[in-house]
Amino acid sequence: MIRADSEFRTRLEHLTADAAPTIAANAADPGGPTPADTLLARIVWARLVEPGDAIAGGLVGALGPVRALDLVASNTPIGRVRDLVHAASGAEPDPAELARAFARWRLRLDRSATIADLERGLEAQMRIITPESEHWPSALADLGDHAPLALWVRGDHTLLARFSLAVVGARACTGYGSHITAELTESVCETGTTIISGAAYGVDAVAHRTALALGAPTVAVLAGGADRPYPSSHGPLLERISESGAVCSEMVPGSAPTRWRFLQRNRSIAALARATLVTEAGVRSGSLNTAGHAAELGRALGAVPGPVTSAASAGCHRLLREYGATLVTNGAEVREFLGLSNDPALFEAETPETARQPARHRRVLDALPLRGGRTAMEAARRAGLDVADTRFALAELELLGAVARRETPGAAECHWVLLRRQ
Structure with a gap:
């Protein structure tokens, strides 16, 4: 044994x-x-x-x-x-x-x-979190038997369970792709939302660097070990991310990234994030794999259109046409896509004022989907709370105007939905 x-x-x-x-x-x-x-x-x-x-x-x-x-x-x-x-x-x-x-x-x-x-x-100052840990991101349970068995993390491991958006796209992105990625990422960062990506060249790097420049939280999910920068030239970028955000991997330290591991890394990005946004992608872009995982998991999927003559945006157009992705073109639309308004107080970065919000409120809010609803029991399972505490928190949040109950004729239990603040 x-x-x-x-x-x-x-x-x-x-x-x-x-x-x-x-x-x-x-x-x-x-x-x-x-x-x-x-x-x-x-x-x-x-x-x-x-x-x-x-x-x-x-x-x-x-x-x-x-x-x-x-x-x-x-x-x-x-x-x-x-x-x-x-x-x-x-x-x-x-x-x-x-x-x-x-x-x-x-x-x-x-x-x-x-x-x-x-x-x-230990040498890389990592932390290990597992499904038995109080810090394990419950959203990974949606992967079922395909979920990671453990995560190695450099940096703030608590960010993995935060309200987040995955921003992915082409490695060889155009000037247009870089500009729109930075613009939309900045708009999301202003709400305190965590940005998740894969630290690759192109769109991933732009999303991470935009978040870092704004002092916003960002998480890089790697295909190899969390101590092994890939691409190697992104070593300084990953070091900066680990200092103020988090770098994580399900692979043991020192593991090399492989094609299979990149594809499987994408499922974790899609599962960890509340929604996935593809800002620029060709028809063969690996980011379409991430988008496919997001769609299978029932996560919100958004795509940014490009010029109809641009092969660099053909993948985004396919997502819009064949996968029912939400069309996103500006900051207001990406906040709407995330279920946030121009005053998204429910999901803003923690400040002395918002820190007074009970932790169970934040956990219950994170357990509710951006679209549709969940029963109190489903929310309790995702939030890691007991059902009684979850029902009490939902009742308080209903009084605060943060959630609403939706009764379905014949259903044994009502569903709770997030409300957008106007």
Whole structure:
């Protein structure tokens, strides 16, 4: 069995984003895995799997990271593994797929490599957050079995759960693309919204640099390790982002970016953000992959049109024509797209005045979609609150004019929706 012995425990205490007591032994169940065991198991899993591995996600979801890892390390027969998963979750994984997965995971089982991962994380002053962490962004749950198993973060890890917009587009963007990206990003930053992108050349870099210039929060999601700048010339940019924002990755430190990891990184960008805006993209732009993930996840999707003769905007036009993306051309429209007005007090940056807003209010507001509504129970699950607290917060927010209830005939429970402030 893989457990967090003294060799691992000190390192984990310095890497976890949660309070140190979460690493202590589990007094409630002395025979069960401790929080440190669970954290270590997720770190090992992050090394074993490639991003988006649904077989690993299903196994960990059904049995927990520690028990699932023990099965991999102990050469448990595949039939036994299948029976355990079925008993725990009702799922019936394909034995052949499980066998192939176990074979490739075991190739990466390496205690010394995991110790090296932790050392690199410490050297880069990273923090690790996992689904068990109080700081884990609940929006990633929408990815289901494809969700990251852990995130390595340089900088302010709390930004990952903040109200955010993903701004993506062409690497070889035109002067028009740079200008409109900066203009729209600036308009969004004025509301206190966090900007998320992938730190690539072109549109990504413009979005990050605009946020930095305005002192607004920005998050870079990388395809390789969070300590490995890519492209390498963006090392100074990523350093600036880590100082005032956050740089994160689901890959262990030192990991190289690959084509597959870039594509899977895009799913995390789309899931973390409340909405995705494509400011310029050709028909083969990788940003269309991010847009596709956003559409599949039910996130709001916006696109900026360009000249009809410009191949650099052909991808945006396709999103508008075939994916039903919202047309965005100026600051007012991008704020409307996000559900904000010219006075978006619900989502502005925290100040001494807004800091007095109860934390549960902010969490409940973040749990409601920009379009449509959710029941109190759904909002509670996404906000990480109990249902009673969520109902109480919704009632308070209704009195403040921030939300409204929508009754549906025949429905057992009403839905709550965000209101735009005029």
